[in-house]
Amino acid sequence: xxxxxxxxxxxxxxxxxxxxxxxxxxxxxxxxxxxxxxxxxxxxxxxxxxxxxxxxxxxxxxxxxxxxxxxxxxxxxxxxxxxxxxxxxxxxxxxxxxxxxxxxxxxxxxxxxxxxxxxxxxxxxxxxxxxxxxxxxxxxxxxxxxxxxxxxxxxxxxxxxxxxxxxxxxxxxxxxxxxxxxxxxxxxxxxxxxxxxxxxxxxxxxxxxxxxxxxxxxxxxxxxxxxxxxxxxxxxxxxxxxxxxxxxxxxxxxxxxxxxxxxxxxxxxxxxxxxxxxxxxxxxxxxxxxxxxxxxxxxxxxxxxxxxxxxxxxxxxxxxxxxxxxxxxxxxxxxxxxxxxxxxxxxxxxxxxxxxxxxxxxxxxxxxxxxxxxxxxxxxxxxxxxxxxxxxxxx
Numbered sequence: 001x002x003x004x005x006x007x008x009x010x011x012x013x014x015x016x017x018x019x020x021x022x023x024x025x026x027x028x029x030x031x032x033x034x035x036x037x038x039x040x041x042x043x044x045x046x047x048x049x050x051x052x053x054x055x056x057x058x059x060x061x062x063x064x065x066x067x068x069x070x071x072x073x074x075x076x077x078x079x080x081x082x083x084x085x086x087x088x089x090x091x092x093x094x095x096x097x098x099x100x101x102x103x104x105x106x107x108x109x110x111x112x113x114x115x116x117x118x119x120x121x122x123x124x125x126x127x128x129x130x131x132x133x134x135x136x137x138x139x140x141x142x143x144x145x146x147x148x149x150x151x152x153x154x155x156x157x158x159x160x161x162x163x164x165x166x167x168x169x170x171x172x173x174x175x176x177x178x179x180x181x182x183x184x185x186x187x188x189x190x191x192x193x194x195x196x197x198x199x200x201x202x203x204x205x206x207x208x209x210x211x212x213x214x215x216x217x218x219x220x221x222x223x224x225x226x227x228x229x230x231x232x233x234x235x236x237x238x239x240x241x242x243x244x245x246x247x248x249x250x251x252x253x254x255x256x257x258x259x260x261x262x263x264x265x266x267x268x269x270x271x272x273x274x275x276x277x278x279x280x281x282x283x284x285x286x287x288x289x290x291x292x293x294x295x296x297x298x299x300x301x302x303x304x305x306x307x308x309x310x311x312x313x314x315x316x317x318x319x320x321x322x323x324x325x326x327x328x329x330x331x332x333x334x335x336x337x338x339x340x341x342x343x344x345x346x347x348x349x350x351x352x353x354x355x356x357x358x359x360x361x362x363x364x365x366x367x368x369x370x371x372x373x374x375x376x377x378x379x380x381x382x383x384x385x386x387x388x389x390x391x392x393x394x395x
Contacts, residue, residue: 029058035066040090042070049074056121061085065130068106075110079123086128089139089160105143105165106131112145117170119144123151131160139183140165144172145191152177157186163203167191167218177201185209186236191217192224192253200233209277210236210265211244215253223252235264241277243296248284251312256287260294267298279328281306281339285313291320299328305350306339314365315342321349325375328355335383336362337375348372359383 032048035041048059056077062085069090074080087106106129111118129141139160144150150172157163163179166172168191179186186203189196192215203210211234215226236243243265246258260280267276279296282289296304304325307315325337336359340347344367352360352375360375364385
């Protein structure tokens with residue numbers, strides 16, 4: 001990192017043998033020397049990144065817990081890896097407020113404050129991240145912004161606000177990761193992040209959300225279109241707001257081509273679980289949304305599956321099919337296990353077992369089609385709002 005002396009890189013073993021020199025422009029697999037479990041390793045790791053050639057390489061951390069007091073900034077082409085290695089937020093964490101979104105990130109990309117995409121082909125694999133000190137929504141383990149070609153795989157996250165926060169990114173895959181005790185969102189996507197996939201991940205939240213996709217940026221009027229978003233094969237537990245939420249959050253943001261498939265949303269299973277959130281769904285100008293073959297368990301109060309308007313726009317071109325709703329209870333005010341508000345919506349092949357709910361499906365919109373849904377609550381199977389009668393194959 002610019003401004004760091006060689007002393008910051010070599011000082012980790014003062015009084016012992018000198019740290020091996022890393023030739024500038026080195027590429028390949030680098031085992032980082034000079035790390036100490038009882039010291040701040042921010043300078044040593046950032047200096048190691050600086051030594052790597054423009055084409056990148058793999059920065060491999062040894063077994064152990066390595067403390068950071070400032071973000072590790074990765075440049076294009078770098079893979080950060082280290083099975084059985086954990087990066088820990090130091091109690092002396094420094095907060096460089098001149099950066100836009102990463103002041104609390106353990107790891108970020110070098111050009112995250114840029115106005116256009118710059119960094120590319122960055123990977124983080126098989127690492128642990130622990131936010132032991134700072135516990136608030138902005139404390140993220142990984143924050144990447146204005147980057148493309150991101151791969152986050154096999155990582156373990158504990159504490160903080162977000163495990164992974166992706167902003168204005170493209171071509172991003174998060175897979176086989178676990179997150180525990182997050183306060184805001186385990187796997188978060190903002191500012192029009194597109195071509196994003198979250199698969200085979202497991203999140204046990206402290207509060208908040210499991211997975212979130214949104215078009216809005218972090219500032220008022222920062223509106224974007226997010227496209228081609230997929231969450232599949234994930235398990236989300238104990239989310240107090242929603243397991244998976246797709247939301248535009250502003251009048252002029254748009255989200256299109258979303259697939260939520262084969263996810264499990266489970267409520268209230270973690271020790272000390274708080275209020276139960278909704279299962280999964282979407283709000284606002286969300287187009288071409290498919291909610292297929294998911295399993296929602298134990299939701300108490302909110303809707304298990306939902307599509308609904310926000311203050312400005314409503315979802316359209318939605319399919320809700322093949323979902324299993326197990327032991328879910330919906331409050332009378334929320335009317336149904338499945339809320340399908342929007343235009344051109346098909347709700348079919350869903351099954352509810354156990355639980356208690358006023359009705360199975362609550363609809364409001366134009367061109368709504370209902371068929372082959374099973375599950376009887378305490379009232380009608382289908383409830384239509386504002387006199388709009390849907391097309392029902394199985395009333």
